[in-house]
Amino acid sequence: MRLNRSNLCWLALALIAVGYLAFWALLLAATATYSTPDSWLHVLRSPEIRHATLMSLLTCTLAAALALLLAVPVGYLMSRLEFRGKAWLDAALDVPIILPPLVVGLCLLIFFQTWGGKQIEKIIPFTYQLSGVVLAQFVVAAAFAIRTMRGTFQHLPARPEDVALTLGCTRFQALWHVALPAARRGMVAAFCIAWARSLGEFGPILVFAGATRMKTEVLPTTVWLELSVGNLDAAVAVSLFMVLLAVLVLVAVRATGEKV
Amino acid sequence: MIQLEQLSWQTSGRTILQQVSVSIPSGTYAMLMGPTGCGKTTLLEIICGLRQPSSGRVLLDGKDVTFLEPRERGIGYVPQDLALFPGLRVREQIGFAPRLRGVPQAEVDAQVVQLASQFGISHLLDRLPDLLSGGEKQRVALARALAARPRLLLLDEPLSALDEGMRAEAVALLQSVQQVHSLTVLHVTHSSSEAAALGTLHLRMAAGRLEVE
Numbered sequence: 082m083r084l085n086r087s088n089l090c091w092l093a094l095a096l097i098a099v100g101y102l103a104f105w106a107l108l109l110a111a112t113a114t115y116s117t118p119d120s121w122l123h124v125l126r127s128p129e130i131r132h133a134t135l136m137s138l139l140t141c142t143l144a145a146a147l148a149l150l151l152a153v154p155v156g157y158l159m160s161r162l163e164f165r166g167k168a169w170l171d172a173a174l175d176v177p178i179i180l181p182p183l184v185v186g187l188c189l190l191i192f193f194q195t196w197g198g199k200q201i202e203k204i205i206p207f208t209y210q211l212s213g214v215v216l217a218q219f220v221v222a223a224a225f226a227i228r229t230m231r232g233t234f235q236h237l238p239a240r241p242e243d244v245a246l247t248l249g250c251t252r253f254q255a256l257w258h259v260a261l262p263a264a265r266r267g268m269v270a271a272f273c274i275a276w277a278r279s280l281g282e283f284g285p286i287l288v289f290a291g292a293t294r295m296k297t298e299v300l301p302t303t304v305w306l307e308l309s310v311g312n313l314d315a316a317v318a319v320s321l322f323m324v325l326l327a328v329l330v331l332v333a334v335r336a337t338g339e340k341v
Numbered sequence: 342m343i344q345l346e347q348l349s350w351q352t353s354g355r356t357i358l359q360q361v362s363v364s365i366p367s368g369t370y371a372m373l374m375g376p377t378g379c380g381k382t383t384l385l386e387i388i389c390g391l392r393q394p395s396s397g398r399v400l401l402d403g404k405d406v407t408f409l410e411p412r413e414r415g416i417g418y419v420p421q422d423l424a425l426f427p428g429l430r431v432r433e434q435i436g437f438a439p440r441l442r443g444v445p446q447a448e449v450d451a452q453v454v455q456l457a458s459q460f461g462i463s464h465l466l467d468r469l470p471d472l473l474s475g476g477e478k479q480r481v482a483l484a485r486a487l488a489a490r491p492r493l494l495l496l497d498e499p500l501s502a503l504d505e506g507m508r509a510e511a512v513a514l515l516q517s518v519q520q521v522h523s524l525t526v527l528h529v530t531h532s533s534s535e536a537a538a539l540g541t542l543h544l545r546m547a548a549g550r551l552e553v554e
Contacts, residue, residue: 240424246411247418248438
């Protein structure tokens with residue numbers, strides 16, 4: 082291949098991408114080689130870490146399921162209906178993505194000190210509880226799930242749903258019988274993204290649910306707790322475990338064929 | 342009989358349909374022609390209830406259906422892209438409307454088999470839409486619309502994706518379908534030969550106005 086100007090341009094762009102990926106590879110390699118596999122296994126078998134792992138898996142799954150339940154109707158609404166103020170609502174739905182994580186936690190904490198929040202807590206206590214972990218994960222994960230579902234529905238033609246309306250469907254039936262089956266892959270992708278986002282959530286959980294060992298402790302909290310007492314080996318082992326889970330989720334999302 | 346009375350439709354300050362009025366008697370095969378973008382598809386969407394007109398009325402057999410939902414009008418609609426349901430097999434596509442109305446499964450199956458036989462697609466019942474040719478998709482879309490037992494059938498350039506050979510076959514099929522099911526049909530086309538072969542009433546739309554030829 083001759084090295085003309087166009088090729089040089091592509092080569093330069095490729096070098097930038099490779100440089101970025103190499104930086105990430107170095108970061109992960111340095112973390113992975115910090116301690117030995119024996120040490121990782123020893124850490125991951127400890128009762129605290131096993132409990133935190135179980136809590137992470139449980140809370141992330143619950144938060145992602147709730148996020149998907151919200152994302153499907155909101156995503157469908159945003160992709161199919163034109164209405165006044167839609168641009169503003171669209172921007173508002175992205176607010177949890179751009180808010181600093183600690184602020185999200187603070188907002189939750191303050192809301193549950195208000196009269197309305199206290200009434201809710203009489204039914205389900207959230208503050209400094211495991212349910213608070215799920216809520217903190219949900220509020221951020223839902224924004225990502227909504228974005229994914231909105232994209233999924235936007236890529237699906239609306240015409241089959243129109244035809245379904247003429248065949249006897251109500252709008253809800255058209256969504257249920259036509260749009261949802263067609264959006265299956267997008268729903269899997271939205272669930273995975275919400276799950277992965279929940280897994281990495283830390284700021285809102287720390288502020289709203291606290292970091293109580295064997296109670297509201299999830300994997301990111303474990304990393305923070307272990308770091309705070311100087312136990313770097315344990316923090317590294319848990320971090321690598323989270324990297325592994327994140328990679329698995331990424332593979333699952335890619336397998337759905339959805340672009341996110 | 343379908344009657345359109347003074348139908349108008351505007352969007353973003355542009356008038357697409359202007360005081361459109363016409364009567365199409367029951368059992369007529371009406372052909373609608375006109376340049377691209379003149380409002381033919383918009384008119385079909387207003388008739389079947391997917392769009393609300395800015396003004397005017399749609400009457401079916403003398404009943405005002407302007408504000409009825411599409412499902413309450415008894416109108417079959419086959420859009421240009423045919424819009425088969427992704428992920429549903431041909432059997433499920435044709436059985437969609439009867440199943441929705443709570444028809445017992447045995448009756449749905451019988452109806453699917455009968456329509457599939459009439460349209461020559463019995464061997465395709467377990468296929469997904471992605472694995473059908475243009476002509477096969479068109480037959481499935483027609484069978485699906487007829488399974489709802491409509492009074493009126495709206496066809497938006499249904500033969501545009503077919504080659505010359507298949508088009509002649511499809512014209513014969515449409516003629517027989519209209520006669521067998523005693524349908525009133527409003528068929529949008531750009532093809533004069535198609536219009537001549539099928540139409541018993543010829544309509545032309547230009548600049549948002551409709552004329553009977």
